[in-house]
Each structure stands twice: as structure tokens, then as C-alpha cells.
Amino acid sequence: MATSAATAVQQAATKAPFKIGTKQVFLPNHVIAFIRPKPRQPPNLATFVVPLTFNKLDLRDYLYHVYGVEVTSVRSFINQPAPQRKKYTGQWFRPRAQKMMIAELVKPFVWPEPLPEEERDAFDYKMFSRMAKYRKDMEKQLYEKPDPKLRTQKPEPEPVVGLKQQVKEIIESGEWTNEKTLNVKWLDAQWKEVEKDIKF
């Protein structure tokens, strides 16, 4: 079995379009993420997030041996995050950097379109976006400077707007009706003032 594995390695080495190294890696622990390209990125460029220990040759060999993808060249860069403060102590620290590599593919690869919002029900997108909005509002309330406005600059509350409208109508028409039918006992015909009850 070992000899068959050795011959397989030998065959792969002869077939590979580049010179293969001698170091054999049996149980690698790397995790590589394939990233959606930027909107105007040509389809022969594929972006990956790789471990910081990776180099260009590693990615080339990895893609060829694991996924059978041929690559003509690899570009790499590191995204350095901004310093942050720790939650409770307030100590400054810099989060771990992230390495990205862009491989030039022999065969182009076009990514499928992103999932439209209507088809995200399985991910509970409505609740997700509501929560995101709430969180954003809370953050704004917490961390942004309050901007108290003068009463004249504020939009008028709804009841005030309604009342003003009614007043305007009354002034224009010059009359006012209650538009409510009163109970019979309150009508003038029913009402008799009892003078004897009034004592001065």
C-alpha cells in the first residue's frame, strides 16, 4: 500500500505543471475559505482567506493537490485590523491579522449571484435585519453625541397637527358643530329650572 501511495505521489509530481517539493504533509490542519470576488474582479482571479503561516507556493500546491485547480500565479496580502480596546479593562490590543491570497486561475470561475432577499426566509432574514437595525440604533444612542433640538426645530407631534387643522377649519367656516346627538334629558325642552330650589 505504501508503494502504491509512493507511485501515486510520483505520478502527481510528473503530471503537475510546476516543480513539486519533497516535503510531504499528511495531516494538515489549515482552514481555507473561498471568498466572493469584488464586483469588478475578473473571473480568472479567485480570492482565499488562508492561515497566516501560508505562503504563495503553499496555496498553489494545496489547490492543485486537494482540489485539482491549476493556478498560474498567486498574490498575497495581509489585512491588518485597527487597534481595539478590551471590553472591561480598556486595554489596547491589536486583533490578529488576516492573510488573503488571490490566485490566477487557468480555468475561470464565475461565482453564482448572491441569494436575493426574498429567498432568505430559511435564514430568518426578517428577524435578522430587524435585530441588526435595533442594535445599530442602540449603538447610535449609546455612543453618538445626543443632538437635542429646540422645540421649534422638532417636528410637531401628531395631536398638535390635528388640533391646529381643526382650529383652522373653524376659523375659516366661522361655525362649529359638535356633531354629537345629545341625550334627550339634556335638551332644552326637557330642562326646567327650578327656581324655588335656588336660595340666596
Add this chain to the structure above:
Amino acid sequence: MASSAAIRPAMGALGRISSTTTTAATAAVTPRQTLSALLPHQQIASISTTAVLLKRHKYPGARDNRDYSKKRGESAIRRTGTRWRLSMSDEPLPRPVSKEALPPIETDPNHGLWEFFYDRKKIVQTPEQDAAHGRAWTVEELRHKSWEDLHKLWWVCVKERNRIATANWERRKQKLGFGEAEAEARDRTVRSTMRAIKHVLTERFYLWEDARKLAENDPEVDLSGNGPAFTPRQYLESEEPAEGEPQAAEGQAEKAAVEAAVDPAMITTSASQSQQAETRL
């Protein structure tokens, strides 16, 4: 205009040969010619009458007679052109085509990068699909597997983790919705399988080491690799075993030694191995 630009150096060269003669090739009338037509009394010669840089000094040590002005005779007014030929071609230049006019690029259905996705359309699995997985492989199950099997399983796990990482990135960047916790649980399950594989392989290595140590002191086992690796005593009690007997290869000898020294049933597991995981990936 392009044709006139193309013959410009030729015109310059002609001008240098004879500044006043008109040729059929130069259809354009130069200002100098019009000037000469207007002024008929001016002397016109077909050869230059100015004092040429004559090579008068021929004695040894005389100053050299080179023309140090590289642009002598060039004139924008007279449109002489340059003294040397310009490299030009009248091949039609390609015209840019807009991206929309080009045919759409088709991806190979057997492209290796498809293996980074769960679904070729969606890329990301829904939380329900992510959560629908079993438990991890246990150490006890993996003890019965060969190295080839374990190695294959390891690579299956590696690819699965890459898929999960790709889906996580896509879900976060496109703001698809929830599902991070389910993906994390799935990843944890895969990792526990990988840990079990390493556990089994480490166990095997320790056993091999111990077996080797035992074999060094065992009279029945010969680790030199020259003779038979294992010579059971009970069958050859009466007579001395013959030495230097031709036997199997060295690798087989070692294997036999390990098998002889180690009883697989005696292997004990460490109780610390957590077996709460759920998948068989």
C-alpha cells in the same frame, strides 16, 4: 492625415537631399515652394551652396569634423520631420469591446473550486440543513480502521471545514441571516472527528514504540533485519534455530515483530476522550 504622417520621414529625407526640388511623391506644396514662386529673382540651386563641413583638415592631429548637432536641419516651420525613421505601422488597432457585448463566461461544471460550496446556487446551507448531521466518529470506531482509511477521513474533514468557513464568510458578508451557531456546531463535530483520528494514530505510535522496546529483549525476535524476524521457541525446542536463514523483507520482519509483541485487545482507551459529538462525516 495618417498617410501624410506615414510619409513624413521620407519627406524629411528628400528635403535633406535636395531642399528645393519637387517630387511627385510629395503632393503637398511646401511653404518654401510658394515662397520661391513669389520671389522669382532669388537664386534657386538644386544643390546646397552653403559651406558644407568640408574635410579640409587632413593632417595628423587635426580636429575631427563630426557634426555635433544631432538635430541639424530639422525644422518645424519647414516640416522636415526627424532625421531618423520613426517606427510606425499602419496596422489597424483593436477597438475596445464593452463587457456586456462579450459572451458570458461559462464555468466548467467539473471545476475543482465547486467543492468549496455546499450548493452551487446558494453556496450556504440553511440552518436546518447545517444542523441535520450525526455525531462524530469515536476513537473506538476509528481504532479498527487502517491508516489509508484514517487518512481519507482526515481529508474529508479538511474539505468540510473549508466548506463551512466559506459559507460562514458568505453568510456574514452578504448578511443572509442567522445560522452561525449551527455552522459552529457542525465545525465542532468535524473537529472532534479529527481529534479522534490523531488520538488513534498517537496510540498506535506509542504501541509501536513499546513493542520495539520489548522486542529488543525478546530472544524470539530478531531486529537486526538479517535473519527471520520472529522465531517461535516452542516449535524449535529440541534443536537450535538455524541462523542466517533466508527470509522475508525487512519491512515485513518489523511488522511481524510488532504484531507478535502487541495484542490489540489489550489496548485501553483513555477515559478523558469525550464522545458527546454527533456525526459520522
